[in-house]
Amino acid sequence: MTEEIFDIVDENGNPTGDTVSRAQAHEEGIRHRTAHIWVVRDNMGRPEVLLQKRALNKDSFPGRYDTSSAGHIQAGDEPLESAIRELSEELGIKANKDDLEFVGTFPIQYEKEFHGKMFKDNEIAFVYVYQKDVDINKLSIQKEELDSVEWFNLEKVYKACQPPRDEKFCVPMGGLEIVRKYVNEKYQAQGENMSKGMILGMFIGMAIGIALGAATGKMGTNMTMGMCVGMVIGMSVAVAHRNDQEDKDETVKR
CATH class of the missing domain: 3.90.79.10 (Nucleoside Triphosphate Pyrophosphohydrolase)
Structure with a gap:
C-alpha cells in the first residue's frame, strides 16, 4: 500500500x-x-x-x-x-x-x-x-x-x-463550535423572518377584519378570523421568502 x-x-x-x-x-x-x-x-x-x-x-x-x-x-x-x-x-x-x-x-x-x-x-x-x-x-x-x-x-x-x-x-470542539454557530445563526435568521411575516400578516388580517366588522356589525369575530388568516398568510410568505433566498444563495455559489 x-x-x-x-x-x-x-x-x-x-x-x-x-x-x-x-x-x-x-x-x-x-x-x-x-x-x-x-x-x-x-x-x-x-x-x-x-x-x-x-x-x-x-x-x-x-x-x-x-x-x-x-x-x-x-x-x-x-x-x-x-x-x-x-x-x-x-x-x-x-x-x-x-x-x-x-x-x-x-x-x-x-x-x-x-x-x-x-x-x-x-x-x-x-x-x-x-x-x-x-x-x-x-x-x-x-x-x-x-x-x-x-x-x-x-x-x-x-x-x-x-x-x-x-x-x-x-468530536473536536473547534469544529463542533464552528458548525453550531453556523446552524444557530441560520435558525435565528429563519425565525426572525417567520416572526416578521406573522406580525405583518396579523396587522393585515386585523385591517381586513375591522373592515368586514364595520360592514357586518360583527367586529370581534371578523377581527379574530382576520388575524388568524393573516398570520397563516404571513407564515406562508416567510417560508416562501426563505426558500427563495436559499435558491438565490445556491445561484450565487454556482
Whole structure:
C-alpha cells in the first residue's frame, strides 16, 4: 500500500512547499491539513448531526463517535475536492462542490497514546457542512474507517463534549463550535423572518377584519378570523421568502 504524503502547512493552512509522510507527521507532530464534513439535518425544528463511530482499528480514538466524515488532505490536493472524496469513500454520499458549504477552519494539536504508541496530531482542519437529505439506512459505509453512523441532537452533543467530556465522543470542539454557530445563526435568521411575516400578516388580517366588522356589525369575530388568516398568510410568505433566498444563495455559489 502506497504511503500517504501530506503538504506541510503554516498556521493558516497554506502549503509551505514541503511534504511529509503520514507516519512522520504523526510521529513528530508536523502540521498538515484535513477536511471535516458535517452532515446536518432539521428534525422537527431541532438541528441534528450525523456522527460516525470510528473503527476499532483506527490509530486514534477507536470506537468513539466523531465528525460525520473526515480525512487527511493529500499533497497537491485542495480541501474541497478532499471533502467530496471523503464523503464518497466513507459514507457513499456522491456530493458535488455546490452541495458543501465552507464554514471555517480550526487547529487541532494534541499528543496521546493509542494502542501502546504515542500519536501526535498537529493539523489545520477545513470544515464543510452538507445539508441534503440523507437516509442512513442507504449509506454505503467504509468498514475500514468506521463501524456505524447515528443521528444526534446537536445541542446534546455540544453539552456532552463540555468538560468533563463524555468519552463516548471524540468530536473536536473547534469544529463542533464552528458548525453550531453556523446552524444557530441560520435558525435565528429563519425565525426572525417567520416572526416578521406573522406580525405583518396579523396587522393585515386585523385591517381586513375591522373592515368586514364595520360592514357586518360583527367586529370581534371578523377581527379574530382576520388575524388568524393573516398570520397563516404571513407564515406562508416567510417560508416562501426563505426558500427563495436559499435558491438565490445556491445561484450565487454556482
